[in-house]
Amino acid sequence: STRLILLEGENNDKFFTHPRNPKALAAYLFAHNHLFYMMELLTGLLLLMLSLCEAPAVPSLRLDVYVHATLELLALVMVAFELCMKLRWLGFHTFIRHKRTMVKTCVLLVQFVEAIVVLIRQTSHMRVTRALRPIFLVDCRYCGAVRRNLRQIFQSLPPFIDILLLLLFFMVIFAILGKSYFNTMENSLVSLFVLLTTANFPDVMMPAYSKNRWSCVFFIVYLSIELYFIMNLLLAVVFDTFNDVEKMKFKSLLLHKRSAIDHAFQLLVSRQRPMGVSLKQFDGLMRFYRPRMSARDRFLTYKALNTSGAPMLSLQDFYKFYEVTGLKWKARRNWLLIPYCGYFPLQFISRLHCVSVLPLSVYGVEVLLKISGLGPVAYFSSGWNLFDFSVTVFAFLGLIALAFDKEPFYFIVILRPLQLLRLFKIKQRYRNVLDTMFELFPRMASLGLTLIIFYYSFAIVGMEFFADVVYPNCCNTSTVADSYRLINNTQGNKTVLEEGYYYLNNFNNILSSFVTLFELTVVNNWYITMEGVTSMTSHWSRLYFMTFYIVTMVVMTIIVAFILDAFVFRMNYSRKNREPLENPEDENGIVFEVEVSRDDVLAALELYKQMCPGSSSLSSLQGVLQTMDKSGHSSLVYLGRRSRTKSDLSMKMYEEEIQEWYAEYSREALPEPDQSLERDPDSPMPDLSPFPEPQLNSQTGPHSIN
């Protein structure tokens, strides 16, 4: 149960979803491991990939109806199975109260019925509900970041919509003013909407401008207000909300973890000893919490927590639990510093002979030294090392290609200027920029994934409604007919192909749809695609394109706000703490130092032998002793490393506020009798533990923190 609480703290599971009987526990354990997560992910991906093969399919991937319908049914059965496991774990009551799971269930049912209908009729009907498929992917454990992004987007919506209304209000006013020029009100609104995206500027102005030069004032005033003022306001409001939401999210995660630690500590101390957590207890906990961890690492983690040197861990020590569990341990060796010493002169050599062989081989040696020094895992966990490594490898490949002078290596040869990227390491600002980039890459990737999920839904809707509506020489009734023209013009002897190409921007299959949607995202000339499709379907098609514009605007604004926030945060941070970022030792991430003496290790070894005699895991601890013997020292210093996350930065940035939050949190926790004891870990424990063991008393109701 202690382990469960800690896992829940790490996974940000609500405590009221705590499994309450052995069956539920079995289901919880079954549903919380990487195999199950992987299955969830693959099922979600399979369902999304199906749209490559369903009509309208990508030509080379087309499958028969019964094949893809069967595949879909299979995947849906998998999803149903996963949902059943969740139902077992949560129990019926909690299950139907969990909104996301309920939505997923409904979507599953609809998809099931539709898949069966397809299988029976042996033909695909119009299935717009396929746009809901991403929910299966979003719901899986590994997509937690995407879920957070979606939540953040929805939280930013109210202020966004407020400003959007302001924007639309001015648009309507200008549409009324410009009605006589644009003929109809609809035309006026659409033109001004497109003008807001600047896609039809200055063309939309030119006819009026050619008649009266002062007509440009209308357009200039409109753009100044809408594009340069209100659109920026939109960014400002989203940025502001984003900042606030980010901070609140950090706060709630932090407090959730702290409360998990509090509960786990209560359970650990109440059982055997009232004074604190002993190495034995801690080791037992870690063996279940992190089964892959070696005995040595468990021992070192305990040492890292135990800063006071007392025989047991106090609650204060235990609070650092989540900070130390992810560390990778390595004995400190003195020659490790060599690469760092040789590091700075190299920078200057490289400046002088960027592409010559000498510095390249020096770089190669540096990379090899570092890899052998740090070990491959530690080496590649640092963004800067990865950067060095790939630049060097590319440069070597380029050199080899140059030596053999072969054509297929063309792309690698031209990648050689990438060596110049090394120069960016020298300047502090570039270091900051690239550091920020490395740190935020996971988050950026999740934002990109979020965007792709929106793309997917829009692509499905687009394919259902607009597949095969545009083709060469279509849209002759629209104003953009030229862009869709394809003529073999025979002038004398020469045949000139006049191509408008825009017929290529279609929704004929999911890949084309994605490209078309990217073009719509970039916004330039998007109205040509819109008008082409509209002229071949109905006026209502514009709604699709405009909705897409607004949705991507929201997501893009969030992305801009995110980059802005991350970067400004980072700059402020590095302004506040000049040193840590300069320190090359620290720049790879968080480093904990633990010194272990021979006696400590022997004691731990004795303990482990008692606990589980004959276990093979002891060899790692014996290795420590052997190393000591070899080096002749009576103690060894171990360094625990992990890469720095945004959470670490936030911890430093909000240092003062965090203390306030903790104070607030313990004040709130005070009135509840079963938590009031937490602040005095040395006092004897009550018989009633706040989180009853599920195996013992399954009758106890769920315990809610919030």
Added chain:
Amino acid sequence: STRLILLEGENNDKFFTHPRNPKALAAYLFAHNHLFYMMELLTGLLLLMLSLCEAPAVPSLRLDVYVHATLELLALVMVAFELCMKLRWLGFHTFIRHKRTMVKTCVLLVQFVEAIVVLIRQTSHMRVTRALRPIFLVDCRYCGAVRRNLRQIFQSLPPFIDILLLLLFFMVIFAILGKSYFNTMENSLVSLFVLLTTANFPDVMMPAYSKNRWSCVFFIVYLSIELYFIMNLLLAVVFDTFNDVEKMKFKSLLLHKRSAIDHAFQLLVSRQRPMGVSLKQFDGLMRFYRPRMSARDRFLTYKALNTSGAPMLSLQDFYKFYEVTGLKWKARRNWLLIPYCGYFPLQFISRLHCVSVLPLSVYGVEVLLKISGLGPVAYFSSGWNLFDFSVTVFAFLGLIALAFDKEPFYFIVILRPLQLLRLFKIKQRYRNVLDTMFELFPRMASLGLTLIIFYYSFAIVGMEFFADVVYPNCCNTSTVADSYRLINNTQGNKTVLEEGYYYLNNFNNILSSFVTLFELTVVNNWYITMEGVTSMTSHWSRLYFMTFYIVTMVVMTIIVAFILDAFVFRMNYSRKNREPLENPEDENGIVFEVEVSRDDVLAALELYKQMCPGSSSLSSLQGVLQTMDKSGHSSLVYLGRRSRTKSDLSMKMYEEEIQEWYAEYSREALPEPDQSLERDPDSPMPDLSPFPEPQLNSQTGPHSIN
């Protein structure tokens, strides 16, 4: 001298430019009044306006060469005269060290020579130096905000250039990769530069895309890196620098004012009384510092400073000097509150009957009540009141127009939906947005003016090089020939005019140039203009267009950063201090309250009679007594109001940091012997005053604070 120091503090003049002899003082006084400032402004404007009449002129404003050359010479002589006055005030040494003035002098000389050449040859030669004319406008006193903007732009440049290099670096890499597709390296670079602005997307991709669908990956990756990542980074870096510069500027202005107050206080107390500043001294000071201020207002200002009620002002009291000198004083009357009471119900009536007559007349009454209550000056100094007033007036005009049903009123009738703007007052977010807008309007205007100054310089260069190069059916050798086509197509009986219109986007006169530059700023399809001009001139023309893009990008990024900063600042502020913004009394700005008793007024009146018997300025004080007699109260409460500036907000935001700055400032001031006495205003003054009277000892050198 005291007055001068205070003026210098307000004007942010450096203290070492302090006039050092009677002649210099006369020149300083001559050069520091509104008449002189106005003359400076008009001269600057006249010089700028000349380009409307010089070849290539706006057709209807064309002037003969000798007319506009003579006008120019006249304006230049005026500028020379202004410079002479400055030379007299500053002295030769300070003058040649002041960079801006020296640049101005050089430009003046060049312009002078050129104007004379034009007058002699009776024809305009190529005068690119006219692009430097805005310096005469920028240097004038009223354009201080523009100067500050320019300085801020230049301060943001180093980090901006760093990121720009990163941008160009990736552009070059992609240009090498795409060379085989774009044929030449120049073509490749130009295409990718245009692609960065998205102006040629997706057209630039389509030929490749039609041959191989996977070629879109190149363009998508390029845009993702350059447009969506590095361009946002650019915004982030500028935003960050901007924030920092803004804070530092506020700090230095604040400390400059404080140091001016310190010095002025030293001079005031050292002369007659060592204890503090008496009403008599203060009144004498104010009579010179603000000659238009009435005796009553001087008295009330003194009372507002004198919060402790002591007979004299201490240095601590005196520190608030700049906060109270701008106040507009008004006795508090009880019925003033009526409009506020009737205010909130009106909001809800207006929601129900937005365009009917009843609420409109109620609004009219409200507006009239408020104007008579607050007085027109106080009323119109609030953005919200102005907003109410204009909405109501427009609505009335609309109603009248509707009643008479006349065509010319068309524009006013359609302005009636503006009444809906009232709804924006109800929602807190809109109030915040509009409040921010009102507060920042002056700053926005100055940023706009800065942009226009850049436009002017680019317009002059454009006119010199590209005037009359594009015309209908030109550019047949370029890829954009279609956009410049003008054909009378006779199909059967009907004559169809096929127009490309782009020949209208030219540099034929300054107004056309401005419109063309605005189109370039909006960026969409800007490459058509660039390619058209390039095909008729040389490849080097592209440099002009690309430089313009980068310059506007800088200015636009600053504008975005400014709006973002102002808004986020405001939101944070209103989150920190919820109440002040909600308080309707306070929302109009800063309010000081002063209670005066009959005895106080009588004493002040007596004092004034002694100082300047028979002065007409006493009537204002006697008015106070009469009001007291009428109302029968023995004391009256006066309210001093002014609108809230960003400086007031900053004061609250940086409250804690300001204390640190002051502490730092006095620590730095400590080692200088002539300032060490400031922290003890009650100690007897030394004989040597830090700022010698210019009339007495003109030999003393300039005193530098920094």
